[in-house]
Amino acid sequence: MANTIKSSAVTKAVIPAAGLGTRFLPATKAMPKEMLPIVDKPAIQYVVEEAVSAGLDDVLIITGRNKGNLMNHFDGVPELEDTLKHKGDAARLDKVNRVTGLADVHFLRQGRPLGLGHAVACARQHVGRESFAVLLGDDLIDERDPLLDRMIAEHDARGASVIALMEVPKNSIHLYGCAAVETTEDRDVVRVTGLVEKPSAEDAPSSLAVIGRYVLRPEIFDVLDVIEPGRGGEIQLTDALNLLAEGHGDDPVYGVIFRGRRYDTGDRADWIKANVLLAIDHPELGAELEEWILEFAEALGANRGTSLNNNSLLSSFR
Numbered sequence: 356m357a358n359t360i361k362s363s364a365v366t367k368a369v370i371p372a373a374g375l376g377t378r379f380l381p382a383t384k385a386m387p388k389e390m391l392p393i394v395d396k397p398a399i400q401y402v403v404e405e406a407v408s409a410g411l412d413d414v415l416i417i418t419g420r421n422k423g424n425l426m427n428h429f430d431g432v433p434e435l436e437d438t439l440k441h442k443g444d445a446a447r448l449d450k451v452n453r454v455t456g457l458a459d460v461h462f463l464r465q466g467r468p469l470g471l472g473h474a475v476a477c478a479r480q481h482v483g484r485e486s487f488a489v490l491l492g493d494d495l496i497d498e499r500d501p502l503l504d505r506m507i508a509e510h511d512a513r514g515a516s517v518i519a520l521m522e523v524p525k526n527s528i529h530l531y532g533c534a535a536v537e538t539t540e541d542r543d544v545v546r547v548t549g550l551v552e553k554p555s556a557e558d559a560p561s562s563l564a565v566i567g568r569y570v571l572r573p574e575i576f577d578v579l580d581v582i583e584p585g586r587g588g589e590i591q592l593t594d595a596l597n598l599l600a601e602g603h604g605d606d607p608v609y610g611v612i613f614r615g616r617r618y619d620t621g622d623r624a625d626w627i628k629a630n631v632l633l634a635i636d637h638p639e640l641g642a643e644l645e646e647w648i649l650e651f652a653e654a655l656g657a658n659r660g661t662s663l664n665n666n667s668l669l670s671s672f673r
C-alpha cells in the first residue's frame with residue numbers, strides 16, 4: 356500500500372472547516388467546531404494526521420470566521436515551549452512540537468459560508484490541475500480503519516473521482532447525501548450513477564450515505580463554477596458530483612464502501628460518543644475510564660424502572 360501512495364499523483368489534501376456549526380451552538384459561537392477536543396486533541400488535528408498518514412502532507416484548510424483558533428493550533432508557541440523545556444516536561448513538549456511539524460499546512464479564507472461545494476471551489480488555485488483529497492474537518496475516521504489509502508488507490512487504478520460511502524439505517528439517510536449505485540467486480544467498490552442531498556427515506560435511492568472523504572479529479576472545479584445553489588441555498592458538492600455521476604462530462608465517479616469506525620463530531624451526541632470510544636483506548640486514561648463507565652452503566656441500569664430519578668444517582672458519581 357505504501358508504494359501505491361508514493362507513486363500516486365494525489366499529494367494535496369483540502370480540509371473545509373468554514374461551516375457555521377449551528378448544531379453545536381453555543382460552543383461554536385466563537386470557535387470552529389473543528390477545534391472541539393476529542394479526548395485531548397482538536398478534531399482537526401486527527402484529520403490532518405489522517406491526511407499525512409495517507410501520504411498527503413500539503414494540507415489546505417479552508418477557514419471561516421474565527422479562523423485564528425485554527426491557525427494558532429498549527430503554529431509554534433515559543434513561550435509555551437520554553438516553559439515546558441524549563442520544567443523538563445519532555446512528553447508534553449513533544450505533543451506540542453508534533454502538531455507544529457505535522458504537515459505543510461496552508462490556510463485560505465472562505466469569505467462567506469456559501470456551502471461545502473463553494474468551500475472546495477475556493478481551493479482551485481492552490482490545487483491546480485491535479486487530483487486532490489477532501490477531508491471534512493468534523494468527520495473523523497478511526498486511524499485503526501484506514502480509508503483514504505484505499506480511495507487513493509482506487510482513484511489511481513480507475514482514473515476516476517472516488518467518494519466514501521457508508522451503509523446507514525434508512526431512517527437516518529435524510530441526514531446525508533445518498534448514492535444510487537451499480538456493483539463492480541469488487542464488493543467494496545461501486546460505480547455511482549447518481550447522488551441526492553439529504554433525501555427522505557422514501558426518495559432515497561439506497562441506504563449508502565456519503566461520508567466526509569473524497570478523492571477528486573480537478574474537473575470538479577469546472578462543475579462547481581457553473582452549478583446553482585441547491586438544498587439550503589448552498590453550493591453543494593453533492594450536486595456537482597451528481598452531474599459527473601450522471602455522465603455529464605467524461606469523469607465517472609466511484610464509491611468505496613467504508614465498514615470501519617467513523618465519528619461525526621459536528622453532532623453533539625456523536626461527539627460525546629467519540630470522546631468515550633477513543634478515551635477508552637487511551638493509554639493514560641483508558642483503564643480509569645473503563646472502570647468508571649462500567650460502574651456507572653450498572654448503576655444506571657439498576658435505576659431504570661425505579662421511582663428514583665437520575666439526579667440522586669448522579670450525585671454519587673464523580
Ligand code: UTP
Pocket residue numbers: 371372373374375376377378379417465467468469470471473474491492493621
Ligand atoms: P456541515 O453542513 O456539517 O457544516 O458541513 P455546518 O454548516 O457548519 O454544520 P451545522 O449543520 O451548521 O452544524 C460539512 C463540512 O463542510 C464545511 C464544514 O466546516 C464541515 O467541515 N463547510 C460547510 C465549509 O467549509 N463551508 C461552508 O460554507 C459549509
